[in-house]
Amino acid sequence: MTDTIDIAANLISIRERIAAAARRAGRSPDEVMLLAVSKTHPVALIEQALAAGQRDFGENLVEEAWAKFGDATSATASPTPPSSSEFPQAARPRPHLIGPIQSRKAALAVACRPALIHAVDRLKIARRLDRFAAEAGLVLEVLLEVNVAGEASKFGFTPEAVGREAEAILALPHLRVRGLMTIPPYVPDPQAARPHFAALRGLRDQLAQRYPQADWRTLSMGMSHDFETAIEEGATIVRVGTAIFGSRET
Numbered sequence: 001m002t003d004t005i006d007i008a009a010n011l012i013s014i015r016e017r018i019a020a021a022a023r024r025a026g027r028s029p030d031e032v033m034l035l036a037v038s039k040t041h042p043v044a045l046i047e048q049a050l051a052a053g054q055r056d057f058g059e060n061l062v063e064e065a066w067a068k069f070g071d072a073t074s075a076t077a078s079p080t081p082p083s084s085s086e087f088p089q090a091a092r093p094r095p096h097l098i099g100p101i102q103s104r105k106a107a108l109a110v111a112c113r114p115a116l117i118h119a120v121d122r123l124k125i126a127r128r129l130d131r132f133a134a135e136a137g138l139v140l141e142v143l144l145e146v147n148v149a150g151e152a153s154k155f156g157f158t159p160e161a162v163g164r165e166a167e168a169i170l171a172l173p174h175l176r177v178r179g180l181m182t183i184p185p186y187v188p189d190p191q192a193a194r195p196h197f198a199a200l201r202g203l204r205d206q207l208a209q210r211y212p213q214a215d216w217r218t219l220s221m222g223m224s225h226d227f228e229t230a231i232e233e234g235a236t237i238v239r240v241g242t243a244i245f246g247s248r249e250t
Contacts, residue, residue, distance in 0.1 A: 005246045007045060008052035011036075014240055021231040032231055035096055035220075037241030043068060045245050050091045058118070058239055060099030062109045069095035070112055098181075098220075098239060100145075100155040101125055107132045110140065118181045118220050118237075121145040121155045126169045133174035140174060143181040143220055148199045151185055159203050166207060170214050179218030179236070180204050190226035197221050197233035204234075 019029035037058040059065035094115040101109050106128040120126050120142045133140045147156030184196035208216040220237040222230025227238035
């Protein structure tokens with residue numbers, strides 16, 4: 001796979017599409033971060049993306065994020081040496097945790113020192129992350145995941161619950177809420193996801209009015225097949241994996 005995929009060309013194409021979608025919506029392309037979803041892909045592909053200027057990478061599983069990007073100096077570190085030392089100091093990747101975090105893995109999630117945690121989906125995990133962040137002397141940047149479509153198979157607060165729980169999460173001193181994240185139902189037509197993206201934007205606006213002490217500007221939504229629609233509806237982070245790295249390894 002590493003010999004046949006042109007990561008640099010794929011990144012150029014995706015960035016051009018991001019820019020075009022932003023301009024269609026009357027937005028600056030600089031408002032949208034491209035998050036390269038590297039889950040299940042080898043470090044060799046991440047190195048290619050780094051060489052092409054990509055810095056932000058998303059991982060679903062905490063253990064995989066640790067193996068690729070973990071901070072070997074962390075007091076809560078796993079005994080397994082991370083591979084992050086392989087990356088050049090001049091081009092260090094910024095890991096993002098984009099999958100649900102189990103309570104028993106909260107300490108390892110903090111040890112990864114992520115740039116952003118996208119999937120805080122319940123008050124219990126927020127409190128555990130706050131506890132371990134306090135022990136590590138960190139303040140974690142987080143997003144609240146919202147299951148806007150009410151899918152039984154998806155994680156996340158309901159739109160009603162996030163309003164109820166937000167105040168308690170905002171009070172945690174070692175978490176800093178930056179906005180919301182969602183994963184809409186997968187359908188081949190990206191336009192079908194538009195109402196879900198619009199709903200998340202509307203919910204963000206409501207929360208920003210209700211809790212103005214927090215910075216709600218970040219909306220993490222949109223993936224390889226629908227990120228352009230998400231940008232048109234206000235996404236500030238798009239999570240793109242397949243369109244950059246190809247099909248996932250299994």
